[in-house]
Amino acid sequence: MKLCICGLGYIGLPTAAMFARNGVSVHGVEINQHAIDTINQGKIHIVEPGLGEVVHKAVSDGLLVAANQPCEADAFIICVPTPFTGDNHEPDLSFVDAATGEIAPFIRKGNTVILESTSPVGTTERVAEILQKNCPDLKIAREDSEYCDVYVAYCPERVLPGKIMSELVDNDRIVGGINQVSARKAADIYGIFVKGELLLTNARTGEMSKLTENAFRDVNIAFANELSLICDRLHIDVWELISLANHHPRVNILNPGPGVGGHCIAVDPWFIVSKTPDLARIIETARKVNDHKPEWVKEQVREAVAGSARKDSLIACLGLAFKPDIDDLRESPAVRIARDLAREFPGRVIAAEPHIAELPAVLSKSGVRLTDIAEALKADVVLLLVDHREFRAIKPEFAPEQTLIDTRGLWKS
Ligand code: SAJ
Secondary structure (H helix, E strand, C coil): CEEEEECCCCCHHHHHHHHHHCCCEEEEECCCHHHHHHHHCCCCCCCCCCHHHHHHHHHHCCCEEEECCCCCCCEEEECCCCCEECCCCEECCHHHHHHHHHHHHHCCCCCEEEECCCCCCCHHHHHHHHHHHHCCCCCECECCECCCCEEEEECCCCCCCCCHHHHHHHCCEEEEECCHHHHHHHHHHHCCCCCCCEEEEEHHHHHHHHHHHHHHHHHHHHHHHHHHHHHHHCCCCHHHHHHHHCCCCCCCCCCCCCCCCCCCCCCHHHHHHHHCCCCCHHHHHHHHHHHHHHHHHHHHHHHHHHHCCCCCCCEEEECCCCCCCCCCCCCCHHHHHHHHHHHHCCCCEEEECCCCCCCCHHHHHCCCEEECHHHHCCCCEEEECCCCHHHHCCCCCCCCCCEEEECCCCCCC
8 A cells, every 4th residue: 555645744744644554655745855854864844742652663763754846546545734814814726726736647546635624614625636637548437427547536634733743543533525435435545544433424524524624612711701791891700700601511621722723723713714604603703703812911011011010021821732732833812912013012011931942033123032931920911821821820910010911811810
């Protein structure tokens, strides 16, 4: 069995490593030369617990090779990014289109092509159409027929960053075929390493299920974030409120925070909204509520600074990652908040982030200074943005002239 995986990022590389660990020969395709060189040395260019060892072994066993071009294989998996563009949050499918065009010359009768990238409904059909155009002599899978030379399916990942290596194996997995035979072929491939249940459906339902899972979480976080604003105005402790309400056997409210970060939850719901803008009203509102939360946090800081006895009061941001106990700063509301505050209050913003050794350029250029927890806790305004275990482990005492803004309800005020 030989696999060609396009895109060796946060999902493609762990997937490639997992197949290789199970004896499959994997040819990974990347546009980033640094990633190619790093992987071919048996190392990794991303941070994910447990991934490095598996990649190292796969490369030294000769089962994983990275390159900048695809090759012939039994199956092709597309794991490229699907960002959104512009003010209307339209999905940008250019990476999917490009990857499909690149594999087309290598497609042969009997191959299976799987799209894993989070995609708007209809994208797998689009992949099949591009393949059909590029491979006129082959019968590419179609919805209305079970007879085809090339099988095409959608199979989203649902792994949690930080737990990818175990969740890839143990999570149940949705496999949506363009036709039923395609779903079965794709399920056979994932069956090589997935221990969770493989749930077969059609491609459109598979695409929508991935978007639905993340939109569900986004809507629920938005509910918590909205409650935090309401409670602030009504002088109610939102954390106490949520913990009380969650004693109800059928209520389970999530946690408010400084906003929603990461590549998935803040992006995927827009793929539903852009397809059906007149219908996806709660989903769109939830996105806006969550995107507004960092603005509200900054307003709280402005008020604290205005109320501070010191003219040049120092603001400390505790935590920069997009969620607790990881070092991933991508699409982090904490980073955006620190950056904006540094621009507004030049030279007065410091940040403590135990998971990084140096600040990302966006923050150092804005004049943020990286510090340790002890110094951060002495600032005039202490802004807790991420509930890392290093912060959870302490219960600091603040002087009366200090202001604590605790967006995670860790120490409260
Ligand atoms: N957050 C809150 N309050 C909460 C929970 C989360 O503010 O109660 C925030 C986090 O701080 C973070 C953001 O939401 O900024 C997203 O974090 P997350 O842990 O909810 O999810 P991700 O983005 O790490 O991973 C999600 C997962 N999807 C779901 O839980 C439905 C994961 O299973 C998906 O595979 C992943 O998106 C993806 O790749 O789509």
